Amino acid sequence: MRRKIPSIEALQAFEAAARHQSFTRAAEELALTQSAVCKQIATLEEMLGIALFNRIKRRVSLSEAGQVYAREVREHLDRLERSTLSIMAHQGSGGVIELAAIPTFATRWLIPRLPGFYAEHPNITINITTRSDTFIFADTVFDASIHFGTGVWPGAHADHLFGEEMIPVCSPQLLARHPCSQPPDLVKLKLLHLSARHDAWHKWFAAAGASDLNAMVGPRYELFSMLVEAARAQMGVALVPRFLVQEEIRSGSLVTPFDIPMQSEMGYFLVYPESKREAKVLQAFVGWLLEQAEQYRLQLQP
Structure with a gap:
């Protein structure tokens, strides 16, 4: 059975929201609607089975698990970006x-x-x-x-x-x-x-x-x-x-x-x-x- 992994869109939405501590600012950065960012993060949390954010009224903050996951996601996205830029720049040489x-x-x-x-x-x-x-x-x-x-x-x-x-x-x-x-x-x-x-x-x-x-x-x-x-x-x-x-x-x-x-x-x-x-x-x-x-x-x- 193929293992289910988060989509790149969900990880990008989570990383941006974690960095800004705001779904609204994450949406602005990614050129998405706030509801789209919320949906991506909710889907991610449902798949992981854990809350990544604490939601208090209209404010959000990373949970303890969210803080750890955010660091790991940021490192992997950065590595993916570097690898992509590298192969684009050198075309295999x-x-x-x-x-x-x-x-x-x-x-x-x-x-x-x-x-x-x-x-x-x-x-x-x-x-x-x-x-x-x-x-x-x-x-x-x-x-x-x-x-x-x-x-x-x-x-x-x-x-x-x-x-x-x-x-x-x-x-x-x-x-x-x-x-x-x-x-x-x-x-x-x-x-x-x-x-x-x-x-x-x-x-x-x-x-x-x-x-x-x-x-x-x-x-x-x-x-x-x-x-x-x-x-x-x-x-x-x-x-x-x-x-x-x-x-x-x-x-x-x-x-x-x-x-x-x-x-x-x-x-x-x-x-x-x-x-x-x-x-x-x-x-x-x-x-x-x-x-x-x-x-x-x-x-x-x-």
């Missing part, structure tokens, strides 16, 4: 790679190098979505992820790209106003922190031989890119990965008051499911990215 990547790594290191990849592989498209957390590939649309950590990722193969070398940077104008002759003097410039690494400055000062300082004071930012811009705006001194500020140091918009690098115990990895190790489209990207990472590592050698 080339392919698309769905890549999850750390935000600042993607914008400051990967994207500037991508023109070289497209020159070699014009029929492959790379879609990049920012993700910082570990996830199960089977539950997402992603083919691979660029991850910062230890390289341990359940059910996935990990290729090491390079380690992380943290250095202090600040505006040359700020340093001119507040000269620093030794590492502890940096406290005078105001320390800028990354929220996720609250003890980074403490570790750097310890590596620089000044472990008895209070290195916790100063504003905190969510992304390294925010730290870089705050340093450029003369708001203080930031501790960031060297690869993120190579262009600023080269142009002189940022300087390194003390070139004392702090090596992280973790690094950057390209991870992808074991089942994708033979996928030609993905492996073309893997090979290219590993070459780029090797070139970068060679640049850092004295």
